[in-house]
Amino acid sequence: MRETDILVVVDVQNDFCPGGSLAVPEGDRVVPVINRLAGQFAHVVLTQDWHTPGHLSFASAHAGRKPFETTELAYGTQVLWPDHCIQNTPGAAFHAGLDVNRAELIVRKGFRSxxxxxxxxFENDRKTPTGLGGYLRERGFKRAFFVGLATDFCVRYSAEDAARLGFEAVVIEDACRGIGANGSMEAALDSFRKSKVRLAQSSSVAREAA
Ligand SMILES: [Zn+2]
Structure with missing residues (x-):
């Protein structure tokens, strides 16, 4: 890969894997694919969903509401999730099989209650930056490849924001898995087509060098 390419590994955490509180079907299957891909990139960053207890995105924070329903918050429509990825809990830890030692940065997100x-x-208000855009720009990265969980939420919005910020954005499909809530997978694929996000397969990524 080029020196200006970076692999962004999104939320490969226990709560998003089978047995976790917000398990993505086959979520753990991405781990060997990502480990293999990571070896092909000179640069890797990780993201980590990192919520406060009682976070406003949790259904449990809203009386009488159930997970996967939606609600209107000050910044727009929000899906209500089961409690997940609470700071310093085993569910928030990276999957034990993920080879994360080479990661140069861990971006934590969702820590504002x-x-x-x-x-x-960006946070879901679409305005508050996490700092990753500045980090990538300052370090001279031009192209970001996205893998991890889940295709239809955190991978989708990360890739689309990268494209919006002027980076070349590629989602490696077979290194991601989706949740599939209320047509969210179809919406994500449709949105990728409309935005400048490109889809690729892990087998072809190695051939994209230079
Ligand atoms: Zn979350």
């Missing part, structure tokens, strides 16, 4: 953060670049 009143606003969720799907994207690695």
């Amino acid at each position: 009143g606003v969720d953060s799907y994207s690695a670049f």
Whole structure:
């Protein structure tokens, strides 16, 4: 890969894997694919969903509401999730099989109790930056490849924000898995087509060098 390429590994955490509180079907299957891909990149960053207890995106924070229903918050429509990825809990830890030692940065997100953060670049108010955009720009990265969980939420919004910020954005499909809530997978694929996000397969990524 080029020196200006970076692999962004999104939320490969226990709560998003089978047995976790917000398990993505086959979520753990991405781990060997990502480990293999990571070896092909000179640069890797990780994101980590990192919520306060009682976070406003949790259904449990809203009387009478159930997970996967939506609600209107100050910044727009929010899906209500089961409690997940609470700071310093085993569910928030990276999957034990993920080879994370080479990662140069871990971006934590969703740590403000009143606003969720799907994207690695902006919180769900679409305005508050995480700092990752500046980090990538300052270090001279031009192209970001996205892998991890889940295709239809955090991977989707991260890749679209990267494209919006002027980076070349590629989602490596077979290194991601989706949640599939209320047509969210179809919406994500449709949105990728409309935005400048490109889809690729892990087998072809190695051939994209230079
Ligand atoms: Zn979350």
